[in-house]
Amino acid sequence: MAASKSHKGGVRACTEVKRVDADGRAVAERAAAEACSAQPGRYYADRHSYCLSDTRITYTLYDPGSGAATGVGEISLSSNAEPDANSGWWNEEFTATVTKTEGHVSSLAVNLTASCTNACRMINPDAWGTKVLVLRRSISSHVTYSSSPAKGTETMVTPQYSLKLYQPGDTPGDSYHNWSLPLKVRCDAELSGYGCVINQLQAVLKLPLSKYGEAAATYWYAQAELADHWGAPDNPLSRNKDEAAHKANRYRT
Incomplete structure (x- = not known):
């Protein structure tokens, strides 16, 4: 995921999304990340689930005159979802934790929304509204996807995300980041009812x-x-x- 920058109302800020080394992971309290076996900053998936582990998103505030950085904030973002092979809807749980506040950045407003493509709609697109968090504080909640392809058909759904991260008092939406799940969720109604899986990953039959x-x-x-x-x-x-x-x-x- 790449960085996002903006310049509004005389305040310049940017967000940067990056993977982190193990040394930078000690502070966050991340229930979702602990359930994810991916390396920090990466997605992991099997046929019936996907998750994002400890992606660090940095917000930097700049002086509009000199251009010098006047403060830095950072969050850790993790997620976990389990599409249901016997249902057309599933939740994706997110946890955001403030892991750094320096200089003129003392807290961060965090807003996360989701959308999806093709024969899919959002039952709950907004994870938690806009929450203001201080250092080491976390927020967790979920979004809900619903897919209902026509009987006998299938659709390939791509979850998409929009994150706004800014210091309270700055213009909301000054700094934001958009990305998509790098895998597709296949939902079909080829048999009775609906079902959704990560079909790029082959099903495995285990008979011990x-x-x-x-x-x-x-x-x-x-x-x-x-x-x-x-x-x-x-x-x-x-x-x-x-x-x-x-x-x-x-x-x-």
């Missing part, structure tokens, strides 16, 4: 011998030794949309 015994061994043999290699990397599993075929396959199995 300790739990399924001879059945697991049989499936392993079919995957490894039969010509079609069902479910192996060279022939990944795919969805069969035919309900009658589902029943027939289960009967034959």
